[in-house]
Amino acid sequence: MEKLLPFTKYDLAKVTNHRSGEIKFGEKMHTVPKDIDPISFLNSCEAQYVLLGIPEDIGVRANFGRPGAASAWNVAIQSIANIQHNRFCKGSNLIVLGQINVEDEMKEVEHLDFTDIDDRSKLSKLVEKIDKDVSHIICSIIQLGKTPIVIGGGHNNSYGNIKGTALAKGKPVNAINFDAHSDFRILEGRHSGNGFSYAYEEGFLKKYFVFGLHENYTSKSVLDIIKKTDDRVRYITYDSLKIRKEKDFNLEMFNALEFIKSDYFGIEIDLDAIPNIASSAMTISGFSVEELRQFISFFGRHRNATYLHICEGAPDLGEKKNNHLIGKLIGYLVTDFIKASTVEI
Numbered sequence: 413m414e415k416l417l418p419f420t421k422y423d424l425a426k427v428t429n430h431r432s433g434e435i436k437f438g439e440k441m442h443t444v445p446k447d448i449d450p451i452s453f454l455n456s457c458e459a460q461y462v463l464l465g466i467p468e469d470i471g472v473r474a475n476f477g478r479p480g481a482a483s484a485w486n487v488a489i490q491s492i493a494n495i496q497h498n499r500f501c502k503g504s505n506l507i508v509l510g511q512i513n514v515e516d517e518m519k520e521v522e523h524l525d526f527t528d529i530d531d532r533s534k535l536s537k538l539v540e541k542i543d544k545d546v547s548h549i550i551c552s553i554i555q556l557g558k559t560p561i562v563i564g565g566g567h568n569n570s571y572g573n574i575k576g577t578a579l580a581k582g583k584p585v586n587a588i589n590f591d592a593h594s595d596f597r598i599l600e601g602r603h604s605g606n607g608f609s610y611a612y613e614e615g616f617l618k619k620y621f622v623f624g625l626h627e628n629y630t631s632k633s634v635l636d637i638i639k640k641t642d643d644r645v646r647y648i649t650y651d652s653l654k655i656r657k658e659k660d661f662n663l664e665m666f667n668a669l670e671f672i673k674s675d676y677f678g679i680e681i682d683l684d685a686i687p688n689i690a691s692s693a694m695t696i697s698g699f700s701v702e703e704l705r706q707f708i709s710f711f712g713r714h715r716n717a718t719y720l721h722i723c724e725g726a727p728d729l730g731e732k733k734n735n736h737l738i739g740k741l742i743g744y745l746v747t748d749f750i751k752a753s754t755v756e757i
């Protein structure tokens with residue numbers, strides 16, 4: 413895990429606000445001790461869930477998007493460290509592994525211009541480099557029997573999550589994606605809009621379900637491709653669920669689970685599906701936070717749920733005064749996922 417920047421107990425102490433009479437997650441979560449190999453530590457630690465940050469937005473830049481997703485990890489870990497450790501959820505069930513070291517890559521892209529064809533190709537190459545690191549770390553975590561909770565970063569990291577999971581399990585895996593976009597776009601060089609299509613094309617992704625696609629932001633060509641692969645790729649649109657009310661949210665979650673549950677699956681959450689959450693493709697129309705929480709709680713309950721990835725949140729693009737809110741939202745989602753596994757289906 414050379415590309416891992418471990419989160420130390422001092423880092424954790426710095427972000428935990430101690431209050432007498434209370435126990436915060438930051439006082440109970442595990443960190444990799446200095447001079448101990450992360451793999452040996454993961455192997456010996458009893459906690460099931462492994463927090464990993466990917467503070468990059470190179471895939472978003474390569475997709476003509478607005479940078480900012482690199483800032484989610486920092487605000488997320490600050491919020492998670494200050495959740496109350498109690499009978500409903502225990503901080504001691506989490507290992508804060510750290511973040512993928514993308515400092516050099518982020519420096520390299522500072523002056524790249526995505527409208528320049530050569531620069532765009534450099535951006536895509538850097539995304540490929542990060543893909544390798546993500547898939548390697550995810551594979552190692554899953555091989556040790558742990559459950560990764562990944563905080564992105566752009567949605568390009570779905571590729572590394574899916575590939576790492578498939579390599580660890582020794583077979584292609586499935587994915588459910590709560591998203592306004594399919595990210596199943598053409599293979600034109602890696603970016604945040606084609607993580608799933610690359611994983612599918614390369615044989616790591618078997619079945620894929622997109623939950624809540626926005627009809628206005630899905631191209632005819634993507635819809636045509638999906639139509640031809642109906643046995644393996646399906647979707648339900650946000651508009652049919654929440655606007656025209658032709659479909660029922662709970663029933664469609666059930667149907668989506670029926671589709672993907674035959675194999676291990678990853679739960680992918682793009683925060684651009686939630687209105688007014690700062691992100692590259694921020695929206696004013698979308699699912700509520702409660703619906704998203706119910707979604708994670710529902711899918712996280714299944715024994716084949718193998719990882720959770722929360723991405724595209726970009727606190728740096730939001731209002732300065734309230735940029736902790738994305739961290740707070742991510743904290744709710746992380747604990748909903750952990751709580752879900754105690755009611756396995």
Ligand SMILES: N=CN[C@@H](CCC(=O)O)C(=O)O
Nearest residue numbers: 475477567593595604605693
């Ligand atoms: N991960 C996001 N992908 C979307 C972004 C859409 C946008 O920037 O408007 C996509 O490529 O379709």
